[in-house]
Amino acid sequence: MPRVSQDHLDARRRQILDGARSCFARYGYEGATVRRLEEATGLSRGAIFHHFRDKESLFLALAEDDVLRMTEVVAEQGLVQVMHDLLSTKPAGEENPADWLGTRLEVSRRLRTDPEFRSRWAERSEQLTTATRERLLRQREAGKLRDDVDVVVLTAFLELVLEGLVSHLAMGLPADDLDPVLDLVEETVRRHRRSS
């Protein structure tokens, strides 16, 4: 019954990723020892590394998984919604943005400190950029986007603000007054309504 078996494999993979996510978020990449990964996932190292070659592969799969989820939100609601999600606290669960904030912070930290990681990450990061740019192009076709600034510039602008927000939260600075700032960011990429 290969079908059931595949479902089982997928579920196990998901179990590992969910456990590992909170483990990396809590202890950081170096601090997430194999023992802690076992505790967090409720699985043996044998089971974990049956699914992922090593810790590095597990972390990259996790980060890629998060990028895909962010990409879906971007495609449907835009990058500014991703930022609003970062600010809101939702009940714990798979869609809790705080979960992927942890991974994102760890990615940022490794990009700063591990040049080799940069090349491995570049491809994943490109996915989010592409999703953002494509969403903006669709918005432009729908007449919702300003048309006096290149979409490449608007994409880079949104990504820069996202990075600032991630860094802001990472530094533990107060974020309860940032929603109006994100509204301003949203308005900046939209078509300006003329007073008529």
Add this chain to the structure above:
Amino acid sequence: MPRVSQDHLDARRRQILDGARSCFARYGYEGATVRRLEEATGLSRGAIFHHFRDKESLFLALAEDDVLRMTEVVAEQGLVQVMHDLLSTKPAGEENPADWLGTRLEVSRRLRTDPEFRSRWAERSEQLTTATRERLLRQREAGKLRDDVDVVVLTAFLELVLEGLVSHLAMGLPADDLDPVLDLVEETVRRHRRSS
């Protein structure tokens, strides 16, 4: 001759700060050992710690020094100019923005990892926020600023973009295409010209 003595003290203090700046930028806070600080400043530990109580005080003085220099640029040319400076490579020297990028990165890192540092830093950080807000208020009085968004929101917006830029540079991402993004940021806070 107290006057000459004060000049001498000031020059010595400046010598220590300049050497320490490159030392912290190169090795990070923990990696900047007393021996390395001696090498970088060309002074003995006795001389260094005659001027600064300990390494922590030296680092804070340095970061505060940088904030004051940034504050001066902000007061005269605005926070967006600080960001343009970050992107430009100037000849090595006291006003080389890359120098204070190093310190700024170290501040960001310690804010993320050292909760105790946060409270010590809060006051210094407030200076830059105040300078930015005051500059914006003057711009508004001069009719150069948009008047439909609170200055507090515009200040937070600019600071978020600055933080994103610092993080972007820290991660070694390409920055040669960011000037049009900063132009967009500048335009966002300015008074919108109506087509008339």
